[in-house]
Amino acid sequence: MRNSTALILPALLAAALAAAPAMAGSGGKQTLTEPQVRALLAEQGFTRIDDLEFEDGMWETDATGADGNRVDVRVDPASGKVFAEGMVSRLSAEDVKARLTAAGYSKVHDVDYDDGIWEAEAERPDGKDVKIRVDPTDGRILGIEND
Template identity: 80%
Template sequence: MRKHTALILPAALAAALAAAPALANPATTLTEPQVRAVLEQQGFTRINDLEFEDGMWEADATSADGNRVDLRVDPSSGKVFAEDMVSTLSADDIKARLTAAGYSKVNDVDFEDGIWEAEAERPDGADVKIRLDPTDGRILGVEND
């Protein structure tokens, strides 16, 4: 299995953002054509099944080295997460970050398809599913569970 570090190339993202000035606002969600452009700029080809699901863009594609990979793309930043990406954080790191962010009852912490996923309770008592970046623990998305 090939190990990947962060796949987003600053120049590729800058070009995609320059092509879509409205994306300067990080709260803006990338559109399907913009996600496809970011993936192509990073060398992915045969991009199939590109769809927005569970708060992230998902697709399968052929990597520059010819392997088929499942991908997830952060809809705000355009950062790409490949299924075989290696995390620099442990499950305990993720639990600690979520606890520090005010979540409680953190459970079901799993590294899946290149990102961390966990279930927890928000301070208001709502149960949520959280997705986190495997390199820095940044929360990518939170949705009601």
């Protein structure tokens, strides 16, 4: 008979490691680790989570939704908010343009709703071109990258 402590300790260690936030490459902001993202998606009913990668500042994957259909899914690494293909946006393209303009961006163009997230190209006040990802529910900027 095995000692029950020998079975419990590895499970506790695995849970502690999965719960620890990753800090590397996040500019000091807490970010979710791959095991945390997988657990989060499973909690929300996604299965067959394939090709999970951290790309362009977000976790991205293909997964099977609760309805059995395959969808593209993105996860905000700081908040854990899940954005899935087919998700309905509360904002229009004009809303996104207005919010980005109010935030100091100009020449906002190529506003596109893709895989549950608004994406737009714009110019920062310093003249640099950027690609911006925007939350479709509250208009919060999720990420900015040089274009």
